[in-house]
Amino acid sequence: MSSDNLAKVQVHPSGRLSAIWILPIIAALIGGWLIYKAVNEAPIQISIAFDSGDGIAVGKTEVQYEGVVIGKVSDVRIQPDLVGIIATIDMDKRAAPSMLSNTQFWLVKPEVSLSGISGLGTVLSGNYITLRVGDGQATTDFTALASPPAKSLNDPGLHLVLNAQDLGSLSIGSPVVYKKFEIGDVQSYQLQADGKDVTIRVFIKPEYAHLVQANSRFWNASGISIKGGLTGFDIRTESITSLLRGGIGLTPLEDINSSEAAQNSDEFTLFDDYLEAKAGILVNVQFPIAAGIEADVTKVVYRGIVIGQVQDVDIDQSLSVFTATIALPPRAAAFVNSHTRFWIRKPQISLSNLSGVGSLLSGTRIELDIDGNSADATRNFVALKKAPILSTDAPGLHLTLTVDALKSISRGMSILYRSIAVGSILDYRLTNDGASIELDAHIEPEYAYLVNSSSRFWNASGLDIRGGLNGLKIRSASLSSLILGGIAFYTPEMDAPEAKKEQQFRLFNDHESAHTVGIPITFTFEEGDGLKEGTAIRYEGIEVGTVNSVALNKTLDGVIVTATLKESARGAAMSNTQFWLVKPELGLTRSANLGTLLTGEYITFKLGGGKPTFSFTALNAPPVVQQEKRGLNIVLTARQRSSVKEGVAVSYRGVVVGKVTGHSLANTADHVRIYVNIDQQYAPLVRANSKFWNASGLDIGFKLFGGAQIKSDSVESILGGGISFATPEVDVMGAQVDEGMVFSLHSSRDDDWVKWQPQIDLTLDGEDK
Amino acid sequence: MADRTSLATAKQRDLMLCHSCHKLQHNNSTAPQHCQRCGDSLHFRHSDSLAKTWALCISSAIFLVLANVYPIMTVVYMGKGNPDTIISGVILLATHGMIPIAAVVFIASVAVPLLKLASLFWLLCLQHFKWKMDAKQCTQMYRMVKFVGRWSMLDLFVIAMLVTLVDLGGIATITGGPAATYFSTVVVLTMLAAHTFDPRLIWDLQEHANE
Numbered sequence: 002m003s004s005d006n007l008a009k010v011q012v013h014p015s016g017r018l019s020a021i022w023i024l025p026i027i028a029a030l031i032g033g034w035l036i037y038k039a040v041n042e043a044p045i046q047i048s049i050a051f052d053s054g055d056g057i058a059v060g061k062t063e064v065q066y067e068g069v070v071i072g073k074v075s076d077v078r079i080q081p082d083l084v085g086i087i088a089t090i091d092m093d094k095r096a097a098p099s100m101l102s103n104t105q106f107w108l109v110k111p112e113v114s115l116s117g118i119s120g121l122g123t124v125l126s127g128n129y130i131t132l133r134v135g136d137g138q139a140t141t142d143f144t145a146l147a148s149p150p151a152k153s154l155n156d157p158g159l160h161l162v163l164n165a166q167d168l169g170s171l172s173i174g175s176p177v178v179y180k181k182f183e184i185g186d187v188q189s190y191q192l193q194a195d196g197k198d199v200t201i202r203v204f205i206k207p208e209y210a211h212l213v214q215a216n217s218r219f220w221n222a223s224g225i226s227i228k229g230g231l232t233g234f235d236i237r238t239e240s241i242t243s244l245l246r247g248g249i250g251l252t253p254l255e256d257i258n259s260s261e262a263a264q265n266s267d268e269f270t271l272f273d274d275y276l277e278a279k280a281g282i283l284v285n286v287q288f289p290i291a292a293g294i295e296a297d298v299t300k301v302v303y304r305g306i307v308i309g310q311v312q313d314v315d316i317d318q319s320l321s322v323f324t325a326t327i328a329l330p331p332r333a334a335a336f337v338n339s340h341t342r343f344w345i346r347k348p349q350i351s352l353s354n355l356s357g358v359g360s361l362l363s364g365t366r367i368e369l370d371i372d373g374n375s376a377d378a379t380r381n382f383v384a385l386k387k388a389p390i391l392s393t394d395a396p397g398l399h400l401t402l403t404v405d406a407l408k409s410i411s412r413g414m415s416i417l418y419r420s421i422a423v424g425s426i427l428d429y430r431l432t433n434d435g436a437s438i439e440l441d442a443h444i445e446p447e448y449a450y451l452v453n454s455s456s457r458f459w460n461a462s463g464l465d466i467r468g469g470l471n472g473l474k475i476r477s478a479s480l481s482s483l484i485l486g487g488i489a490f491y492t493p494e495m496d497a498p499e500a501k502k503e504q505q506f507r508l509f510n511d512h513e514s515a516h517t518v519g520i521p522i523t524f525t526f527e528e529g530d531g532l533k534e535g536t537a538i539r540y541e542g543i544e545v546g547t548v549n550s551v552a553l554n555k556t557l558d559g560v561i562v563t564a565t566l567k568e569s570a571r572g573a574a575m576s577n578t579q580f581w582l583v584k585p586e587l588g589l590t591r592s593a594n595l596g597t598l599l600t601g602e603y604i605t606f607k608l609g610g611g612k613p614t615f616s617f618t619a620l621n622a623p624p625v626v627q628q629e630k631r632g633l634n635i636v637l638t639a640r641q642r643s644s645v646k647e648g649v650a651v652s653y654r655g656v657v658v659g660k661v662t663g664h665s666l667a668n669t670a671d672h673v674r675i676y677v678n679i680d681q682q683y684a685p686l687v688r689a690n691s692k693f694w695n696a697s698g699l700d701i702g703f704k705l706f707g708g709a710q711i712k713s714d715s716v717e718s719i720l721g722g723g724i725s726f727a728t729p730e731v732d733v734m735g736a737q738v739d740e741g742m743v744f745s746l747h748s749s750r751d752d753d754w755v756k757w758q759p760q761i762d763l764t765l766d767g768e769d770k
Numbered sequence: 771m772a773d774r775t776s777l778a779t780a781k782q783r784d785l786m787l788c789h790s791c792h793k794l795q796h797n798n799s800t801a802p803q804h805c806q807r808c809g810d811s812l813h814f815r816h817s818d819s820l821a822k823t824w825a826l827c828i829s830s831a832i833f834l835v836l837a838n839v840y841p842i843m844t845v846v847y848m849g850k851g852n853p854d855t856i857i858s859g860v861i862l863l864a865t866h867g868m869i870p871i872a873a874v875v876f877i878a879s880v881a882v883p884l885l886k887l888a889s890l891f892w893l894l895c896l897q898h899f900k901w902k903m904d905a906k907q908c909t910q911m912y913r914m915v916k917f918v919g920r921w922s923m924l925d926l927f928v929i930a931m932l933v934t935l936v937d938l939g940g941i942a943t944i945t946g947g948p949a950a951t952y953f954s955t956v957v958v959l960t961m962l963a964a965h966t967f968d969p970r971l972i973w974d975l976q977e978h979a980n981e
Contacts, residue, residue, distance in 0.1 A: 019818045021825040021966075024959070028829035032836055060852065 044072065044091030047141040049106050049130070054079075054086040056110055056128040064090055064106075064130045071096045074130070090130070100143075103135025107146040148173070151188035152204045158185070159205035159213055159263060163249070165271035168199050169221040170247040177203050178222060179251040184209035187249065201271060203249060212251065213263040220272040222250035283312065286343045286367070286382045288323045293345065293365030301327050301367045302346070311367065327367065336371045338378050343369045344385040397424065398449035398500060402440040402458055402488070403432070404508035410460065410488065416442055417461060417489040423448035426488065440508065442488070452490065455497035458508045459515035461489035491515070520566040522546075524580055524604070524619045529553075529560035531582055531602035538564055538580075538604045545570035548604070562619075564604070577609025581620035623647075624663075632659065633684040635738060637675040637724070638667070639746035643695050651677050651724045652696070658683035661724065675746060677724065685761050687742075688728045689735025692754050694747040696725040727754040734759050779973060786812045816968040820897055826963035827890050830956045834883060837952035843929050845936075846943045853947055856880060856925075879925040879953070882918055886960050889915045890967065897971055905976040912969045919961040926954050 051057065054077050064072030072092035079086050092100065110128050133150060151173075152160065168190060177185035185205035193200055205213055249271065263269075288294065294314050301309035313326040329337060346368050367384075404410070407429060416424035424444035432439055444452055488508065509515035526532060529551050538546035546566035554561045566574060583605050607624055639645070642664055651659035659679035667674050679687055724746065728734050784797045788805040795806055803812035841853030854862060856879045863872035889911050896903055929950055936944040 019821045019825065021818070021822040025825050025828040025832065028832035032832045035836060035840075 042094050045094055045097050045100070045141070046075070046089055047072075047092050047100055047143060048087050048089050050080065050085055050087050050142075050144045051108065052085045052145070052147060054088070056108060057086070057088055057130075058127070061127055062088075062129060063127075064092065064132065065109075066096070066132055072130075088130075097139075099132075099134045100139060100141060101135055102137030102140045104132055104137075104143065105135060105146055105150050106130055106132045106143050107149055109149075151202055156204070157207040159207070159210040160188075160265050161203050161205065161213065161263060162266060162268045163201040163203060163219055163271040164193075164268060165199045165201055165221065166273065168201070171201065171221065171249065172247055175247040175249065177205060177219075177249045177251060179209065179212050180253060182209070184212060184251070201249075211262060215261050215263055215267070217263065217269065218252040218272060219269050220250045220252075222248040282329050282337065282380065284327050284329060284337060284380045284382060286325050286327055286384050288325060288345065288384045289386065290323065294323070294325050294367070299325075299365060299367060301329065301369060303369055303371065325367070337380070341369055341371050341382065342385055343367055343382050397446045398444040398452055399503055400442040400444065400452065400500060401503055401505045402426075402442050402508040403437045403505060404440065404460070405437055405510075407438050408460060408510075410440060410508075415487045416444060416458075417487045418448065418451050418491070420489075421448075422487075423451060440488075449500075451492060452500045453492055453495070453497045454500055454504065455494040456490050456492040456500065456506060457515040458488055458490040458506050459512050460508060460510055461487045461512065489515075520546075520568065520571055520574055520615070521549075522564050522566055522574055522615045522617065524562040524564065524617050525554065526560040526562055526582070526619045527558075527621055529562075531584055532560065532562055532604075533601075536601060536603060538566065538570075538606070539583075540570065540573065540605060540608075545573065546604075562604075573606055573608060574613055574615055575609060576611030576614040578606050578611070578617065579609060579620055579624045580604055580606040580617050581623050583623075632681045633679040633687060633738065634662075634740050635677050635679065635687060636741060636743045637677055637693050637746040638672045638743060639675060639695070640672060640748070642673045642675075643748070645675055645695065645724060645746075649723055651679065651726065653683065653686050653726060653728075655725075658686060675724075682763060685737060685763055686728055687726070687738050689738060689742075690733060691726050691728045691735075691738075691744065692747060692751070693724055693726040693744050694750040694754070696723040696750070725750065727757050728759050728761065729757050731759045731761075734761075779970070779977065781814045781970075781974070786814055788812055789816075815970055815974070816966065819966055819968040819971060820894065822966040823890065823963045824894055826959045826966060827887060827894060830883075830887055830959035830963065831891075833952045833955045833959065834887060837949045837956055838880075840949040840952065841947035842925075842949035842953060843932070843947055844945045846945075848941060851943075855949060856953070875925065878922060882922050883953075883956055883960065886915050886919060886922070886964070887956075890960065890963050893967060893972070897975060900975065905972045908972045909969055912964070912967065912972070915960075916964045919957070919964055922957040922960070923954070926950060926957070 056062070057074055057077055059074055059077050062074040063070045064074075072090045074088050075091045076089035077086055078089075107130070108128055109131050130145070152158070171187055171190065173187055173189060175187040176183040177187070185203055188202040188204045190199055190201040192198075203219075293299070294311055296311055296313050299311040300307045301311065309327050309329040311325045312328045315324050315326070316322070317324065327343075344367070346366050410426060410429060412426060412428060414426040415422040416426065424442060427441040427443050429438055429440045431437075442458075489512070490506075532548060532551045534548055534550055536548040536551075537544045538548070544567075546564050548562055548564045550563045552561050552563075553559070581604070582602050584602050604619070645661055645664065647661055647663050649661040650657040651661065659677055661675055662678045663676045665674050665676075726744075727750075785794050786797050786803060787794050788808060788810055790810040791805060791808040793805060793807045795803075795812070797803060797812075797814075804810065805812055838856055840855065841858075842856050843859065844853040845851050856875075860872050860876045860880065863869075863875060893908060893912060895901065896908065929944075929946055932944045933946050936942050
């Protein structure tokens with residue numbers, strides 16, 4: 002075989018070391034390094050004694066420090082005396098320097114309770130052990146705390162002590178909030194030795210430590226605080242967190258420079274609520290009655306600004322004096338002195354008027370007046386019975402207004418001039434005889450010139466609504482006076498003598514009365530039916546006066562009415578003027594003065610001359626008008642009045658040309674005189690030979706062979722009655738008649754009369770023929 | 771069997787096989803030979819086969835230790851979870867009743883690498899100490915080692931899949947551990963070791979023994 006011929010080749014192992022041997026060297030190096038590392042960083046073993054092994058699992062439960070795992074429980078065994086367990090823990094070697102005798106360990110478990118949720122992370126990740134590094138000697142045996150320890154004073158940050166009446170719903174870990182920021186938490190709390198107060202230790206994080214000043218106030222912000230009454234609710238809660246966990250609030254900084262920063266271990270009072278904490282000084286004010294004063298509700302107002310609140314209302318042992326504790330802001334501390342006055346302001350409401358709506362909504366409030374002058378500081382006061390009166394030496398004009406009834410007038414009500422507030426009502430009081438009320442009015446100095454002896458004041462409060470069938474008139478001085486009330490005035494004569502100090506003015510009830518410079522007059526009526534105060538006096542439909550009062554006369558057989566006539570109606574106050582009461586008339590044939598059904602009766606008058614007089618005897622019925630001012634007045638005589646009465650139309654060829662103004666029995670009583678007024682333009686129609694007949698009703702005649710004949714002028718005249726007249730032909734008509742001409746009123750017409758067709762020129766200038 | 775052992779080897783016939791193109795050719799000189807066809811260098815046996823195999827085996831032995839000491843995978847399920855070594859993972863699976871899976875993992879990750887390495891060491895020791903052993907059995911063992919080597923990657927494959935697939939934040943997260951690297955190194959190194967070992971040496975040894 003050829004193969005046998007082949008020389009045997011010796012396989013020589015390579016003399017040099019193969020490069021492949023680098024690989025095991027690298028492997029060995031890696032392994033060696035890892036072993037070195039493992040040995041070098043081998044955990045140190047410590048043992049911690051726990052009361053209970055609950056929640057500690059071997060190989061699972063870790064030791065965390067600031068969230069970093071630094072160890073793990075490697076073994077758990079019970080203590081020999083069965084009082085607890087000992088957990089053996091493999092700790093990171095790097096943590097060894099911290100294993101000192103004062104280092105504290107505790108188990109972090111999830112806690113879910115009504116007041117708080119903590120350690121939520123442990124629900125998923127399991128419980129863990131954490132620690133706070135202390136000092137002392139190195140050791141490996143520790144005893145765990147039952148709960149997280151309070152922060153030590155050495156920790157950076159601010160450690161404060163709060164004294165509270167009770168714990169509220171605070172618990173360890175409850176936040177301290179500043180403007181709803183969590184700036185710290187409750188570290189621990191304990192009852193004081195005397196059992197009275199609770200001491201709460203809180204920790205403020207270092208970055209927020211500057212927010213706490215020596216004058217800072219803490220309050221218990223736990224839960225919801227609901228306070229309220231009729232005037233509204235005040236629901237206050239710091240945050241949902243503090244709602245659940247409880248919390249402590251910190252008042253905002255007032256001025257960072259004004260106060261020194263708080264120091265460690267400073268003691269503060271923990272106020273019960275925000276308002277208590279916010280309010281600075283407490284003053285006690287005695288009130289004779291506590292009506293309307295409610296703790297935590299009633300506000301304290303200084304010049305319209307709420308500056309405090311009533312904290313508490315108490316009654317003394319004699320049950321006669323109420324003492325309200327009022328919290329005022331710290332700023333006020335310097336000004337509250339023995340000159341400070343307190344009083345109650347109550348809301349006012351009445352049917353006739355509404356005033357002080359603001360206080361109606363805000364409820365009774367306490368007002369105070371601070372005197373700028375220095376005086377002895379005091380914190381105990383006796384309230385004034387009513388608001389203090391601006392002293393009469395105050396600059397400005399002081400006046401006295403008299404009014405019959407107070408109505409809606411109240412202290413402080415503005416005095417308006419052209420709707421500008423120029424003063425106010427300081428006070429009111431009954432006059433000594435009790436007949437009227439005096440108001441002390443004060444006009445600001447700069448407006449004093451507006452008032453002089455001719456000024457007229459009226460009550461501009463509320464709405465003044467007047468109206469009749471023909472429209473409404475609504476008057477209000479201003480919206481604010483509508484709500485708040487007000488007194489207005491105007492000065493008709495600016496050059497009248499200046500108003501003297503404390504000069505008396507009458508306060509009119511309304512704008513109208515004030516502007517009415519009246520003429521007082523009196524009437525005597527036989528009966529007062531329909532008459533009352535306020536009944537108007539009208540002339541030609543225009544109001545010229547008002548009835549002021551209605552009273553029986555001394556003999557009880559009449560009614561005396563006093564009224565005021567406007568200056569413009571001065572001409573009516575003459576001896577021959579006739580006054581009567583206009584009443585509504587509703588009848589088959591005639592309705593009149595229906596407006597009075599709604600607006601009420603009114604007094605009207607018929608002017609007459611004579612001497613000026615101010616006392617009249619009123620007529621029971623409208624006076625018979627014998628003569629109208631315009632047109633042609635004539636008199637018809639008739640045997641019977643028939644259906645003729647005042648207002649009945651007088652027609653010529655069916656056209657109404659005049660009316661009956663009245664009727665009366667002749668002085669001799671043998672006939673009736675009917676007064677007729679023919680309109681001016683138709684006056685030429687009436688001639689000396691004109692015939693007048695009564696066109697009222699129907700004239701029905703029967704003839705045996707002619708049938709029935711019904712004569713009537715118009716349907717209107719059938720119902721209402723009427724007078725017609727005719728004038729004969731031009732040649733026989735006679736002359737134009739004079740005023741007061743007397744004609745005979747025929748009971749029926751003559752057929753010839755209606756055939757007359759005289760041509761009479763009705764145009765004065767003869768334009769038409 | 772006897773007739774097979776009596777057969778002369780190619781080496782005995784001074785024939786060399788090109789490892790690249792598998793052309794059989796005669797050894798012409800003592801100088802390093804090159805393949806007539808592809809030009810690759812020619813050797814009767816893999817050069818430095820034993821030394822390389824030794825080195826690779828020793829390295830993988832070191833890494834195998836590390837792979838079993840360090841955690842291979844951390845399964846965090848609902849916030850809980852601890853790093854697991856290969857063995858602790860198998861125990862965990864077994865204690866949770868997943869015996870078949872535990873068995874698979876154990877075979878793939880523990881038994882196979884260990885047996886493979888042991889087999890390689892055994893073969894190396896045979897060569898080194900000229901122990902007598904049935905060559906056929908040895909060859910079968912070698913074939914088995916070579917075949918089974920790639921399957922050890924199964925464990926790593928599973929880890930790689932889990933790490934990428936199970937990343938559900940707080941609910942469940944799986945992360946690989948340092949042992950995964952060591953373990954893969956073991957697998958790769960043992961495969962290389964099996965490759966560098968020239969099984970013809972087994973028969974060469976038998977030849978020597980027969981002589």
